[in-house]
Amino acid sequence: MTRSFTYQALPMRVVFGAGVLAKLPDEVAALGLSRVLVLCSPEQEETGQRVAAALGERCAGVLAEARMHVPVEVARRARDLADELGADGCVAVGGGSAVGLGKAIALEHDLPIIAVPTTYAGSEMTPVWGLTEDGEKRTGRDARVLPRSVLYDPEMTLGLPARMSATSGMNAIAHAVEGLYAPDATPIISLMAEEGARALAAALPRVVADGSDLDARAEAQYGAWLCGAVLAATTMSLHHKLCHTLGGTLDLPHAQTHTVVLPHALAFNQPAAPGAVAALSRALGGARDPARELWELADRLGAPRSLAELGMAEADISRIADLAVAKPYANPRPVTRDGVESLLRAAWAGAPPSPIEPDQEERT
Ligand SMILES: [Fe+2]
Numbered sequence: 001m002t003r004s005f006t007y008q009a010l011p012m013r014v015v016f017g018a019g020v021l022a023k024l025p026d027e028v029a030a031l032g033l034s035r036v037l038v039l040c041s042p043e044q045e046e047t048g049q050r051v052a053a054a055l056g057e058r059c060a061g062v063l064a065e066a067r068m069h070v071p072v073e074v075a076r077r078a079r080d081l082a083d084e085l086g087a088d089g090c091v092a093v094g095g096g097s098a099v100g101l102g103k104a105i106a107l108e109h110d111l112p113i114i115a116v117p118t119t120y121a122g123s124e125m126t127p128v129w130g131l132t133e134d135g136e137k138r139t140g141r142d143a144r145v146l147p148r149s150v151l152y153d154p155e156m157t158l159g160l161p162a163r164m165s166a167t168s169g170m171n172a173i174a175h176a177v178e179g180l181y182a183p184d185a186t187p188i189i190s191l192m193a194e195e196g197a198r199a200l201a202a203a204l205p206r207v208v209a210d211g212s213d214l215d216a217r218a219e220a221q222y223g224a225w226l227c228g229a230v231l232a233a234t235t236m237s238l239h240h241k242l243c244h245t246l247g248g249t250l251d252l253p254h255a256q257t258h259t260v261v262l263p264h265a266l267a268f269n270q271p272a273a274p275g276a277v278a279a280l281s282r283a284l285g286g287a288r289d290p291a292r293e294l295w296e297l298a299d300r301l302g303a304p305r306s307l308a309e310l311g312m313a314e315a316d317i318s319r320i321a322d323l324a325v326a327k328p329y330a331n332p333r334p335v336t337r338d339g340v341e342s343l344l345r346a347a348w349a350g351a352p353p354s355p356i357e358p359d360q361e362e363r364t
Pocket of ligand 1: 175
């Protein structure tokens with residue numbers, strides 16, 4: 001096919017390197033801000049305080065209440081506190097929960113966000129927000145929620161435990177994988193995806209072997225940045241649909257679910273995505289079957305490889321398969337009920353991912 005695409009860059013300012021947290025006051029000043037509210041989760045309060053200390057007099061306060069899926073009550077409290085303290089911006093320290101809280105405030109109040117990521121989730125690169133009210137999660141895209149500046153300091157990831165580093169990293173690789181075969185893939189983003197997957201796949205075993213290896217941490221974070229940028233620029237497909245269905249319906253843990261499903265979703269799509277397979281093969285040291293290689297990587301990282309061990313009952317497989325095919329969405333290979341069910345069965349059991357033979361429907 002002749003090359004054809006539309007590429008629209010998102011604004012992005014990234015300050016990367018060990019020790020760049022010390023530059024935070026300068027970043028705050030460069031944005032014209034004078035008092036910023038630090039947001040983090042209760043588990044990360046100590047890290048939040050460290051960031052507050054780095055900010056000095058530019059810190060308006062610390063709110064350590066960020067939680068998964070951004071409950072609307074927490075967003076309201078954060079907004080009121082920002083008002084009360086006269087904060088003119090937020091510094092979100094942590095992963096998706098802290099950045100998500102910052103986005104919720106930015107959405108309603110236009111308070112600019114600076115992000116200091118401590119995981120490999122990548123949401124600091126995206127204009128996607130989410131808010132949960134009465135058990136229902138609304139999401140959307142809005143340029144106002146995109147952080148104005150992101151400080152990637154690998155020292156801030158040293159405390160991320162090996163297990164979480166592994167699954168957070170695999171979750172990031174999933175963005176690269178789906179970005180490579182996305183309907184809106186573009187050449188620049190595909191380069192970022194390939195390089196992001198390469199950096200993470202090479203760094204994660206080193207991170208898991210020695211969590212204090214700053215060089216490995218920097219490589220992993222570099223990969224996570226790229227994968228986050230891919231997530232922001234492309235439409236995600238079958239893998240994300242499955243993970244969101246599993247997470248939303250059965251409340252399975254986010255990063256672990258992505259880690260288990262990814263090899264199987266990729267194996268399903270590989271026959272229909274030769275360009276992505278070629279890029280991933282290069283990224284994964286020449287692996288002929290990238291899906292299989294990711295499955296083996298998860299094992300080397302000591303990460304979970306079956307949905308059963310995440311607490312999913314076998315009886316739920318068919319319900320999830322029904323839900324996953326209910327609404328049509330972009331995918332390189334036509335998604336069939338049978339195809340989804342067999343890939344879920346393999347993921348549930350922890351079996352190796354296997355390419356599924358094209359069925360009748362697809363051949364016609
Ligand atoms: Fe994701």
